[in-house]
Amino acid sequence: MGTLQDFQKLVIANAKDAKGLKVGEKAPDFVLPNALGDSISLSESLKSGPVILKFYRGEWCPLCNLDLREVQQYMGQIKKFNATVMAISPQKPDDALSMTQKNELEFEVLSDSDQKVIQAYHLQFDPGEDYHQRRDLLLLNGDGSKTLPVPATFIIGQNRTIIAAHVEANYTERMSPEDIITFLERTI
Template identity: 45%
Template sequence: MREQYNEYIAKFKEKTPQEMQDKMGKAITELENSEDGKGLRVGDKAPDFTLPDATGKEVKLSDILDKGPVILTFYRGGWCPYCNMELRAYQQLMEDIKAAGAELVAVSPQTPDASLSTKEKNELDYFVLSDEGNKVADEFKLVYKLPPYLVDIYKEKGLDLEKANDSDSWTLPVSATYIIQQDGTIAYEYTKADYKDRVEPSEVIEKLKAL
């Protein structure tokens, strides 16, 4: 996944005006220096939640935990190329995740319809849930508000988050990945303000196997 990221970032830098790159970098730095989006930590109890999957079926975290540990990943949306690369990387490792007795749950603020598009586009064979309004992400302390200048950039690039999330709040979850044990305790977390900085899915699975 990291190689794919590096290739995409290189192409992005080639075709994106420096002023726009500077503003996007500024937004990341501001988020890193704020108190927003820091996330829950190892040893914290993961809040239980019930969210609809891509077909509208209600899925409850505790019901999944009854069967084994859970890898829980929060992503920004199907419009985010880094998210799609990450989601596809996890799909390639689903046999390893199942062999470890675990399930994978991916959560974004998208509507179920938008989540269905993400699931179908990336051919995902795991839980893809819709957290409209970022209510669950907020319980995990991951939510932040995009600064106005970044909202302008997103609109300029044709990213219609208001439609994808059915919300005009322009809030997103920080990209975060957790391993949650069956008792609800967070055994591993990787949370970064920079959406380009994500843990390799293979590393998460190694952590899972070591539990």
């Protein structure tokens, strides 16, 4: 494989079929461990307000770190809507703790190490052999798999209905905190 751009194009092409759940669909409930190993439930979190659910590739991903740090900067505004933010990756709880501490995050970072929640939200994909030669997902993922989630953001209403979704095969494009807040201002 040639340039970094060629590599990125290949990864994006391999992710094109991971479309994610759509607005209006019911968000699958889940219980996942947070960075400290405590069980966190979507349905329990929804009792206090909407949930902003961010799926990311892992603490090793610089773009994911930037995205989650940017969300952290807007937590004061997000909390005004009684919204809860949760981030989910296929890594182990220890790696979630590293992500939380490294980025000084005030929201839950959850471990979906068997990728069952990632699958339930239709985000799982195999980035391809060239990717595997560059990054060993067998060591990075909690279940030792070669798959990743497409980075995605879902805003979930208290009735577990997805009210906003941003699922993009191009892992460099994420739903910004400004877009999240604008959506919350219009709908909550």
